[in-house]
Amino acid sequence: xxxxxxxDLSPVEVQTILQGAVTPRPIAFxxxxxxxxxxxxxxxxxxxxxxxNPPILIFSPSRRVRDNSVKHTLENVGEVPEVVIHIVGYxxxxxxxxxxxxxxxGVNEFEKSGLTALKSDLVAPLRVKEAAVAxxxxxxxxxxxxxxxxxxxxxxxxVIAIHLDEKILDEKGVIDPHKLDPVARLGGSWYSRITPDxxxxxxxxxxxxxxxVDQIPEQIRNSPILTGNNLGRLGNVMKLPSDAELADFxxxxxxxxxxxxxxxxxxxxxxxxxxxxxEELEKGQVDLAWKYLLQxx
Numbered sequence: 589x590x591x592x593x594x595x596d597l598s599p600v601e602v603q604t605i606l607q608g609a610v611t612p613r614p615i616a617f618x619x620x621x622x623x624x625x626x627x628x629x630x631x632x633x634x635x636x637x638x639x640x641n642p643p644i645l646i647f648s649p650s651r652r653v654r655d656n657s658v659k660h661t662l663e664n665v666g667e668v669p670e671v672v673i674h675i676v677g678y679x680x681x682x683x684x685x686x687x688x689x690x691x692x693x694g695v696n697e698f699e700k701s702g703l704t705a706l707k708s709d710l711v712a713p714l715r716v717k718e719a720a721v722a723x724x725x726x727x728x729x730x731x732x733x734x735x736x737x738x739x740x741x742x743x744x745x746x747v748i749a750i751h752l753d754e755k756i757l758d759e760k761g762v763i764d765p766h767k768l769d770p771v772a773r774l775g776g777s778w779y780s781r782i783t784p785d786x787x788x789x790x791x792x793x794x795x796x797x798x799x800x801v802d803q804i805p806e807q808i809r810n811s812p813i814l815t816g817n818n819l820g821r822l823g824n825v826m827k828l829p830s831d832a833e834l835a836d837f838x839x840x841x842x843x844x845x846x847x848x849x850x851x852x853x854x855x856x857x858x859x860x861x862x863x864x865x866x867e868e869l870e871k872g873q874v875d876l877a878w879k880y881l882l883q884x885x
Contacts, residue, residue: 608775633773669727
């Protein structure tokens, strides 16, 4: 393990480490205008949602590390405290990246990036026609975090209108991540996207009071076969199978065959039980996994 202390590093070194570690980051494709109505369009990956009631988004146009200058977006929201924040899909990522070019003030990034500007409903900044999600916001506060190069400026925004392309919605009217196909920022020049094999679901322990990993028998908890993810899923159950359920399962053909096969090899018996449990966990069959793990030799 290599340890770094930010006070001993340059701002560039700190930024490189943080941007490489805190990933993937969602991207706010922000549209703003200055006091004369000149549009600006730029992406920011220091961004996320922080409240639903009220609906609050925050993004941070940091001061440039190399010369401590500020970005046009930050100047604009200071002059006109409104912004349209877009979520961009993979098919537009190159155009979004082009809009991040440091053009001189007054240059229209909508035109430079080849994106279509639409009039917003409630705010002055224009919105991007091609974006699947556009959120019109009023800026509540701009909170500077420092005065040196690399210092962030939290632009706290309240969402007052949301535009969704119906093409990204599923049959229930909920945003489908596959259809949205959002891009995210990593370190350096790296981006990421959602692919069919990169999505997975985890049951949230919101109402269920899971037993916790600490209540898993030590032999299972210290298994060289089960991963931390496997243990987390096992610890999310409210109760273990009953003695009757375990006794019934022990009479299954598979378990009986395994007993005969490993009658003189307890270590292999345990390993095979854990392997079968792991297979079932990866299929989401948690109760069945527990039945394998709790079989007695």
